[in-house]
Amino acid sequence: MSRFRVRYVTAARLLAEALGARLAEEPDLALAEDGPPADVLLVDAVGACPGEGPPPAARIVVLATDDAPGSAVAAARAGASAWLDHRCSADELLRVLRGVARGGAFFPREVQAEILDALRTDAAGGEPTDPFARLTGRERDVLHALADGLGNREIGEHLGMSYNTVRTHTNEIFRKLGVHTRVDAVRTLRGAG
Structure with a gap:
């Protein structure tokens, strides 16, 4: 062998x-x-x-x-x-x-959707025009949990991630959506629906 x-x-x-x-x-x-x-x-x-x-x-x-x-x-x-x-x-x-x-x-x-989203974006030649399309699968999960009124610790428990990871995802959501607060992020999400 x-x-x-x-x-x-x-x-x-x-x-x-x-x-x-x-x-x-x-x-x-x-x-x-x-x-x-x-x-x-x-x-x-x-x-x-x-x-x-x-x-x-x-x-x-x-x-x-x-x-x-x-x-x-x-x-x-x-x-x-x-x-x-x-x-x-x-x-x-x-x-x-x-x-x-x-x-x-x-x-x-749990990371496959995020990888596929990123590779599709790469193949398409860059950043998508829809700000929600720039969010990874986990970032969308966090955004929906924010819209449900959950705090960082609750989101972490619900999604099986650390408090710091939730904070990092939240900051990335703010950056990608061009907002500065949770309220603005949730308002953007509800306005898109």
């Missing part, structure tokens, strides 16, 4: 050693530290890419260390084959590494 070589590009040495120990237990995966090029590069979303660039044949898996909106979109735009939240289980990470090594791709269901 051939082994897929995985290189973990990170500044976190402890995590790299832990991954190496786990991969040593797997018959079809090995940590690539030197020698032949890796089949898969596992990188932190904070941009720990090697200066010389990934080997041409390597596929990229991003292990997102934050839940900032647009992280998955940026990974897809950069050519990543997969994007995973750093809180995933070791078993899920191994499943994704195997799938990507075999030519597959993985983006969690």
